[in-house]
Structures are given as structure tokens and as C-alpha cells.
Amino acid sequence: MGTITQTITTTQLVVGDGVRTENAKVKTATAYKRGDLLKVGTGNLADHPVITEGVVGDWNAIANTDMTAEQATYHAANGLEMPIYVQGAFDIAVVTVKGTALTAGQYDAVRAQALVNKIELRKVEGN
Numbered sequence: 522m523g524t525i526t527q528t529i530t531t532t533q534l535v536v537g538d539g540v541r542t543e544n545a546k547v548k549t550a551t552a553y554k555r556g557d558l559l560k561v562g563t564g565n566l567a568d569h570p571v572i573t574e575g576v577v578g579d580w581n582a583i584a585n586t587d588m589t590a591e592q593a594t595y596h597a598a599n600g601l602e603m604p605i606y607v608q609g610a611f612d613i614a615v616v617t618v619k620g621t622a623l624t625a626g627q628y629d630a631v632r633a634q635a636l637v638n639k640i641e642l643r644k645v646e647g648n
Contacts, residue, residue, distance in 0.1 A: 534583075536643055537610025542585055544602035547593040554620035557584040558631070559605060567605060569619050577618055577631050581638050582607050608639040616642060 534556050545567040547553065558580040559567045570578040585604035588596070596603065613628055623631060628644075635642045 532612065532615045534611055534615045535606075535609060536612045536645055537641065540609030541607050541639070542604050543582075543607045545582065545605050547588065547596050547603050549594040549597045550590045551593050552590045552620070553584045553586075553588040553593065553603065554617055555584055555587050556611075556615050556617045557620065558582075558616060558618050559584055561605065565602075567603065572618060575624065575626060577623070577627055577634070580631075580634060581640075583611060583616065583640065606640070610641040610643055612645045613642040614645065 545559070545561045546565050547567055551568075553559075553567070558570055558577065559582040560570050560578070560580050561567050561582050567582065567584070570580040572578065583606040585606055588603055593603075595601070613623065613632065616623060616631070628642075632642045
């Protein structure tokens with residue numbers, strides 16, 4: 522009888538304790554992906570940060586769940602909000618902007634911005 526070896530690889534967004542969530546309003550016709558960096562403004566509206574010349578703009582939260590553009594439109598029209606992470610430790614290799622992974626060149630600036638927030642972006646072993 523032969524031996525079967527199985528390797529399971531997973532990527533986990535949350536990598537530490539002390540995670541805190543809040544809720545924010547969503548924009549109509551805007552898709553959100555779990556792990557997206559978000560800028561929540563004074564109207565409590567979650568938007569994606571602007572990327573200029575490869576640099577990710579200000580952000581202060583992370584999307585907690587996937588939401589299609591259609592779902593966001595429904596939520597916005599009906600006064601519903603989506604959960605967001607506002608505190609905790611997260612794997613920077615899993616964090617995204619509009620569903621797109623950050624480049625290694627964006628890591629330092631995004632991690633520096635995290636210092637202003639209560640969010641820690643860790644380089645998990647192997648990344």
C-alpha cells in the first residue's frame with residue numbers, strides 16, 4: 522500500500538487577536554472584496570483608496586466580506602451597511618485594493634499608513 526502526502530495551503534486575512542469591527546455605508550454600483558483596504562469618510566461611507574503612480578492613498582478600514590456591485594446598490598438603496606474591520610492584525614499579502622493584491626513595492630507605504638490606524642499589517646512567514 523502506498524503513502525499519500527497532502528499539502529494544504531491557505532491564506533488567512535486575520536492573523537492576530539484584538540480584531541474589532543464596525544459597519545459602514547456602501548456606494549452604489551461598487552464591488553467590495555474581503556480584504557480590500559477602504560477609506561471611510563465623515564459620512565460613514567466606505568470607498569476604495571485612490572492609487573496614484575502605484576501608491577495607495579489614505580485608508581482606515583478593511584472590508585470584512587465580499588459584496589457585488591448589485592448587492593452594494595441594494596444595500597445603499599435600503600439603508601443597509603456592511604461590516605468592516607477597524608482594528609486588528611492582518612496578513613499584508615492577503616490585503617487588496619478593489620480585489621487586486623498589493624505589489625511588494627506598495628507594502629512599505631501601506632504599512633506606514635497602518636501606523637495611523639489601529640490596524641497592523643504583518644508580513645506572515647513565507648511572504
